[in-house]
Amino acid sequence: MSPIATSRVVTLCVLSLLATLAARPLSAAESPGVAVVANDPVAQLVARLDLERYKATIKGLTRFGDRRQGTDRNRAAVDWIASQLRAYGCADVSRLRYDYSPDEKRTRSGPQVAPGAAQGGGRFRGQRGPTGVNKDPERQPDAKLRALDSQPSAPGEREEVYCTKVGSTHPDEMYIVGGHMDGIGWGEAANDDGSGTALVMELARIFSSPDVKTQRSIRFILWNNEETGLNGSYAYVRQRARLQGIESPAGSGRYPEPRWLGMVQHDMELFDHGMPRADGTMSRTQRPEADVNIEFQSQAKQAEGAQKLAWAFYAANEAYATDYPASVGPHMTNTDSTPFMDLIPAISVRENERGTQIGAGWDPQWHQPTDVYTTYSDADFRLGLNAAQTTLGAIARLTGASLTRSDQARR
Numbered sequence: 001m002s003p004i005a006t007s008r009v010v011t012l013c014v015l016s017l018l019a020t021l022a023a024r025p026l027s028a029a030e031s032p033g034v035a036v037v038a039n040d041p042v043a044q045l046v047a048r049l050d051l052e053r054y055k056a057t058i059k060g061l062t063r064f065g066d067r068r069q070g071t072d073r074n075r076a077a078v079d080w081i082a083s084q085l086r087a088y089g090c091a092d093v094s095r096l097r098y099d100y101s102p103d104e105k106r107t108r109s110g111p112q113v114a115p116g117a118a119q120g121g122g123r124f125r126g127q128r129g130p131t132g133v134n135k136d137p138e139r140q141p142d143a144k145l146r147a148l149d150s151q152p153s154a155p156g157e158r159e160e161v162y163c164t165k166v167g168s169t170h171p172d173e174m175y176i177v178g179g180h181m182d183g184i185g186w187g188e189a190a191n192d193d194g195s196g197t198a199l200v201m202e203l204a205r206i207f208s209s210p211d212v213k214t215q216r217s218i219r220f221i222l223w224n225n226e227e228t229g230l231n232g233s234y235a236y237v238r239q240r241a242r243l244q245g246i247e248s249p250a251g252s253g254r255y256p257e258p259r260w261l262g263m264v265q266h267d268m269e270l271f272d273h274g275m276p277r278a279d280g281t282m283s284r285t286q287r288p289e290a291d292v293n294i295e296f297q298s299q300a301k302q303a304e305g306a307q308k309l310a311w312a313f314y315a316a317n318e319a320y321a322t323d324y325p326a327s328v329g330p331h332m333t334n335t336d337s338t339p340f341m342d343l344i345p346a347i348s349v350r351e352n353e354r355g356t357q358i359g360a361g362w363d364p365q366w367h368q369p370t371d372v373y374t375t376y377s378d379a380d381f382r383l384g385l386n387a388a389q390t391t392l393g394a395i396a397r398l399t400g401a402s403l404t405r406s407d408q409a410r411r
Contacts, residue, residue: 061181063080091164100231129362130280131366162222171253186368236339265348293326294328294390297332
């Protein structure tokens with residue numbers, strides 16, 4: 001088959017997958033690589049994302065240091081996130097509560113999470129740099145930040161915040177959009193995962209505008225305890241999987257836990273400077289090939305649906321991301337989409353491939369004192385903004401987002 005024919009086949013496959021997922025025909029304006037027309041409501045929503053607002057939300061999260069779970073700074077950050085979501089007009093800002101002890105073993109047994117859930121991160125390529133978690137407070141040169149991060153974690157009750165955009169015609173169906181708000185390493189957790197948390201909060205702000213309607217529901221959730229082993233997202237699955245699609249009270253038209261259609265996780269969005277050099281040093285500037293990485297887990301039981309979801313995000317990136325392309329990979333691992341991946345289509349959106357790149361030392365700030373706001377340039381923050389554009393465009397398409405006529409007339 002010629003390269004041109006192959007390209008046409010791939011394009012047709014992507015469009016077919018998108019049509020299946022969105023449950024509606026694709027217009028010409030929505031096709032990958034086609035310029036967005038002026039009256040496209042999805043494009044109008046994406047245009048509401050703003051680099052300075054995104055940066056300000058990340059900066060707000062860094063006030064709480066690394067937000068390590070089981071500390072006062074973590075609890076203060078949870079409260080701040082909840083207050084911000086209420087200020088955005090998010091409906092029904094709620095908290096999921098669970099207990100955590102580092103001595104307890106997480107289990108995947110039971111009907112909520114399938115036994116032997118798939119793992120795997122892909123094969124390393126090229127140069128590799130050191131990775132690990134900094135546990136030495138003296139490596140943090142900022143005395144105020146060192147003091148802020150000094151309270152140790154204690155076992156006990158944990159909380160994580162979520163809110164819901166209720167669908168107008170299918171309130172019983174839902175996409176889950178998540179990022180984890182806790183961090184470690186004696187820094188500010190600005191990238192891991194302030195960048196993903198801020199992305200989810202910014203999407204919640206835009207979708208919660210009174211002039212925005214979606215046919216299907218969207219849940220925005222900020223996980224806790226990701227760094228201890230995805231405990232917050234496992235707790236959510238454990239507590240709420242059985243509640244899916246149940247109307248409560250009966251006849252009310254309300255669904256406290258709509259049926260899950262898909263889940264997308266955001267975990268580290270800012271740093272794509274390439275692989276380490278042979279001497280272990282890293283480039284100070286973003287690599288020319290920087291992109292938004294979309295991953296699914298090819299070994300998961302829901303791999304087929306997850307791959308379709310990943311390609312839907314790829315197409316949204318082609319249509320709506322302003323600066324950076326996307327790439328799709330089959331090795332999603334070690335993030336809060338993992339508890340969902342054998343149950344529903346689940347993907348992650350991030351700065352690099354989790355296994356082959358981040359795991360090989362492509363981000364030297366990962367779990368380190370250098371993960372602070374001032375480490376990152378506007379180019380780095382803009383990469384995160386493009387991830388937000390990608391997710392907003394995809395979720396708006398998949399949920400049938402629209403704007404009120406009065407807003408469209410003003411535009």
